[in-house]
Amino acid sequence: MKLLRIVPDDTNFDFMRFRRISFPLSAALSIIAMLLYFFHGLNFGIDFRGGTLMEVQSKAGPADLAKMRATLGGLGLGEVQLQQFGAPQDVLIRLAEQPGGDAAQQAAVAKVRGALGTEVEYRRVEVVGPRVSGELLSYGVIGLMCAIFGILIYLWFRFEWQFALGAMIANVHDLVLTIGFMSLAQIDFDLTSIAALLTILGYSLNDTVVIYDRIREMLRRYKKMPMPDLLNAAVNQTLSRSVITHVTVSLALLALLLFGGQAIHSFTATMMFGVVLVGTYTSVFIASPILIYLGVGTGRDALSSAPDDQKP
Amino acid sequence: MLYFTRWRALAIVLTAFVVCLCAVPNFFPEKMVDSWPKWAQRHVVLGLDLQGGSHILLEVDTAAVRKEKLEALRDDVRRVLRDARIGYTGLVARGNGVEVRIREGANSADARSKLQTLSVPVGGVFGTSGGNSLDISDEGGGLFRLTVTQPAINERVRQAVEQSIQIIERRVNELGTVEPLIQRQGSDRILVQVPGLQDPSRLKELLGKTAKLDFRLVDQSMTAEQAKQTRPPPDSEILPGAKGEGASYLIEKRVMVSGGELTDAQPGFDQRTNEPIVSFRFNTAGARKFAQVTQENVGKPFAIVLDNEVISAPVIREPILGGSGQISGSFTVQGANDLAILLRAGALPAPLTIIEERTVGPGLGQDSIEKGKLSSYVGAAMVILFMLITYGLFGLFANIAVAINVAMIFGVLSLLNATLTLPGIAGIVLTVGIAVDSNVLIYERIREEVRHGRTPINAIDAGFNRALATILDSNITTFIAAAVLFYIGTGPVRGFAVTLGIGIITTVFTAFNLTRLIVAAWIRWRRPQTVPI
Numbered sequence: 001m002k003l004l005r006i007v008p009d010d011t012n013f014d015f016m017r018f019r020r021i022s023f024p025l026s027a028a029l030s031i032i033a034m035l036l037y038f039f040h041g042l043n044f045g046i047d048f049r050g051g052t053l054m055e056v057q058s059k060a061g062p063a064d065l066a067k068m069r070a071t072l073g074g075l076g077l078g079e080v081q082l083q084q085f086g087a088p089q090d091v092l093i094r095l096a097e098q099p100g101g102d103a104a105q106q107a108a109v110a111k112v113r114g115a116l117g118t119e120v121e122y123r124r125v126e127v128v129g130p131r132v133s134g135e136l137l138s139y140g141v142i143g144l145m146c147a148i149f150g151i152l153i154y155l156w157f158r159f160e161w162q163f164a165l166g167a168m169i170a171n172v173h174d175l176v177l178t179i180g181f182m183s184l185a186q187i188d189f190d191l192t193s194i195a196a197l198l199t200i201l202g203y204s205l206n207d208t209v210v211i212y213d214r215i216r217e218m219l220r221r222y223k224k225m226p227m228p229d230l231l232n233a234a235v236n237q238t239l240s241r242s243v244i245t246h247v248t249v250s251l252a253l254l255a256l257l258l259f260g261g262q263a264i265h266s267f268t269a270t271m272m273f274g275v276v277l278v279g280t281y282t283s284v285f286i287a288s289p290i291l292i293y294l295g296v297g298t299g300r301d302a303l304s305s306a307p308d309d310q311k312p
Numbered sequence: 313m314l315y316f317t318r319w320r321a322l323a324i325v326l327t328a329f330v331v332c333l334c335a336v337p338n339f340f341p342e343k344m345v346d347s348w349p350k351w352a353q354r355h356v357v358l359g360l361d362l363q364g365g366s367h368i369l370l371e372v373d374t375a376a377v378r379k380e381k382l383e384a385l386r387d388d389v390r391r392v393l394r395d396a397r398i399g400y401t402g403l404v405a406r407g408n409g410v411e412v413r414i415r416e417g418a419n420s421a422d423a424r425s426k427l428q429t430l431s432v433p434v435g436g437v438f439g440t441s442g443g444n445s446l447d448i449s450d451e452g453g454g455l456f457r458l459t460v461t462q463p464a465i466n467e468r469v470r471q472a473v474e475q476s477i478q479i480i481e482r483r484v485n486e487l488g489t490v491e492p493l494i495q496r497q498g499s500d501r502i503l504v505q506v507p508g509l510q511d512p513s514r515l516k517e518l519l520g521k522t523a524k525l526d527f528r529l530v531d532q533s534m535t536a537e538q539a540k541q542t543r544p545p546p547d548s549e550i551l552p553g554a555k556g557e558g559a560s561y562l563i564e565k566r567v568m569v570s571g572g573e574l575t576d577a578q579p580g581f582d583q584r585t586n587e588p589i590v591s592f593r594f595n596t597a598g599a600r601k602f603a604q605v606t607q608e609n610v611g612k613p614f615a616i617v618l619d620n621e622v623i624s625a626p627v628i629r630e631p632i633l634g635g636s637g638q639i640s641g642s643f644t645v646q647g648a649n650d651l652a653i654l655l656r657a658g659a660l661p662a663p664l665t666i667i668e669e670r671t672v673g674p675g676l677g678q679d680s681i682e683k684g685k686l687s688s689y690v691g692a693a694m695v696i697l698f699m700l701i702t703y704g705l706f707g708l709f710a711n712i713a714v715a716i717n718v719a720m721i722f723g724v725l726s727l728l729n730a731t732l733t734l735p736g737i738a739g740i741v742l743t744v745g746i747a748v749d750s751n752v753l754i755y756e757r758i759r760e761e762v763r764h765g766r767t768p769i770n771a772i773d774a775g776f777n778r779a780l781a782t783i784l785d786s787n788i789t790t791f792i793a794a795a796v797l798f799y800i801g802t803g804p805v806r807g808f809a810v811t812l813g814i815g816i817i818t819t820v821f822t823a824f825n826l827t828r829l830i831v832a833a834w835i836r837w838r839r840p841q842t843v844p845i
Contacts, residue, residue: 055676206786
């Protein structure tokens with residue numbers, strides 16, 4: 001049987017030359033992402049903003065959004081957002097955080113329930129009070145920081161500091177672009193998004209580490225090879241693996257995206273963007289060439305007296 | 313790398329087998345599993361987002377606890393000074409404590425030593441480290457300031473949370489739901505998770521009520537309307553009626569008998585009017601007090617006050633000596649039922665506020681399970697097919713390893729009685745991606761080594777050897793992310809972290825052991841001249 005070779009053997013692309021394009025490109029994209037974050041803003045979900053989210057299903061066929069909007073608009077609950085969610089009978093209702101503390105949120109839910117009565121099935125009700133939302137946000141941000149630093153310290157132990165720094169720059173770049181994407185697509189930014197960001201972080205690092213592993217191996221083996229050639233060779237040699245892995249991960253994500261339902265839709269969409277598009281690009285075009293600037297491999301001759309167990 | 317001792321091989325196969333076996337209870341109906349021995353019953357618990365249910369986070373009102381503590385302290389100071397016959401003026405609760413001025417001429421040293429008896433050691437975590445409950449300072453001029461120390465307040469809040477948990481347990485158990493989870497969270501919060509509720513409003517009703525019941529006399533010196541216009545007498549207060557029809561009552565502050573002295577409460581029907589009522593019974597001390605008060609006040613109205621609202625204010629027709637009675641207050645059947653539950657369970661030491669609620673209806677949960685299953689199957693099928701196309705026989709090996717890997721994830725989840733959430737299912741699907749990746753790393757390395765002209769066995773050996781270090785590095789980084797997620801996450805997100813973390817561990821295990829063992833067995837069996845990869 002003829003086996004599939006997505007990437008031909010012994011490719012020899014000059015990835016490092018692209019750094020003159022990829023670095024400015026990434027810088028520009030990062031700036032755009034940050035501008036999006038600051039001026040377009042993230043669509044914070046109730047986890048971080050507080051408020052109420054209700055998913056209701058109309059019992060009698062497709063939901064009449066206009067009628068529901070009129071009913072709920074007259075309750076004096078401030079801004080009420082209604083949105084079709086998946087099937088035509090499913091509606092997502094969002095209430096902004098009510099003034100008057102935690103008890104007021106519960107009172108608002110009771111009002112909506114009273115107004116809609118038994119015409120709908122209440123499939124999901126989430127109420128997050130003002131204090132909890134603040135805590136969740138700070139936990140989320142602290143968690144992301146902890147993860148980045150934990151991984152950094154691990155890489156520092158396993159590699160040299162330049163690698164750890166390179167990986168971190170690549171990572172932050174990934175996160176910034178993904179957050180920009182979330183702002184652009186106005187994906188609900190909630191606890192699940194933090195999970196998505198952390199997973200993107202893990203995957204993207206996974207990729208970077210695989211290439212770095214190879215770079216380290218080659219640094220030990222080819223002491224005289226110029227850095228750009230060496231990096232190119234490392235990326236080319238791991239190219240097939242990178243592509244195949246991303247195809248399999250994309251297949252898994254695609255299945256989740258198509259059949260996983262609305263509840264994890266934003267999660268998988270974010271993952272798709274972060275892992276498949278950004279993560280791969282970063283490890284090849286940012287994480288690897290940046291090592292040149294960080295001074296990896298300079299003064300390698302001095303290292304040749306060091307133990308060299310990987311030498312063939 | 314490809315040589316396994318017989319024992320090692322056996323140990324690997326056995327480990328994988330046993331762990332997979334742990335997943336078995338999940339595939340049998342719950343009824344059947346219940347009849348199995350205890351150790352075999354461990355299984356994956358479906359999260360609230362999959363089976364439907366309510367997650368409610370409550371916060372104890374610490375301000376109320378503090379206020380109550382200060383009022384008790386003020387009463388204690390009054391009692392101690394009165395008992396010692398020490399004259400005082402201006403006893404007030406202020407800030408974090410109580411201030412009292414001893415009358416001139418009174419023995420201030422004596423007063424101090426009497427007040428000192430109110431300060432008791434606070435049971436800190438390590439025995440005596442808590443210090444005392446009060447700081448007593450002499451401000452001069454006979455003024456004493458008694459400040460409640462922070463450890464004492466913390467201890468009181470802790471007790472209030474403990475008591476509240478017990479009372480909530482009793483209340484929730486009355487709902488007859490399966491396996492409610494009630495646990496403390498942080499210093500002043502209580503998490504209540506009740507699976508399988510269609511409508512949580514009754515649950516919230518039961519959780520939100522303090523259920524502090526008092527029997528008090530109605531102040532007849534003036535009407536409530538008069539009191540509103542002028543000023544209520546110092547020992548009375550105006551309380552609203554429970555029905556919310558705008559009625560208000562002037563009620564004495566002194567409590568005749570409190571709900572704490574009830575031993576039982578049952579819903580029932582009034583024999584004459586047939587309307588729902590709650591009948592109750594006092595303990596001996598309560599019965600005695602109630603008898604005495606009703607004897608002294610025949611012909612006067614008394615009020616049944618629940619959470620500062622008057623349920624009813626009937627006139628005492630005759631002394632009630634038997635220690636039992638009934639409350640009627642135009643209840644619905646459910647209202648009478650709930651009040652009986654609340655009275656039996658007892659009053660909360662402080663009000664609770666719902667600060668977070670997440671409820672998923674059973675319909676949505678079932679949909680989520682089906683969607684999770686479907687997407688897992690489709691994802692797995694596509695990945696399996698892709699691996700077969702790309703690596704042929706070795707792809708088959710990889711697929712076997714990944715299948716065992718997933719079975720092991722379920723085994724470990726069962727062993728831990730872990731909760732499976734929808735994000736958790738996503739975590740498993742992603743783990744399939746990671747697990748496949750480890751095989752891809754190995755196989756790509758083998759392809760490379762073959763290209764470099766090594767013999768088949770040599771190439772396979774080197775491929776494993778080199779790839780495993782990379783697999784370890786890349787998985788540890790992902791594992792760090794999963795660990796952080798687990799630590800900061802709540803509910804569904806935590807479910808994701810759990811499956812991802814376990815998935816990484818089983819992935820490393822299968823990559824290091826199982827895949828290698830399968831390939832080694834194949835080499836021994838076929839003695840290949842080329843690597844079909």
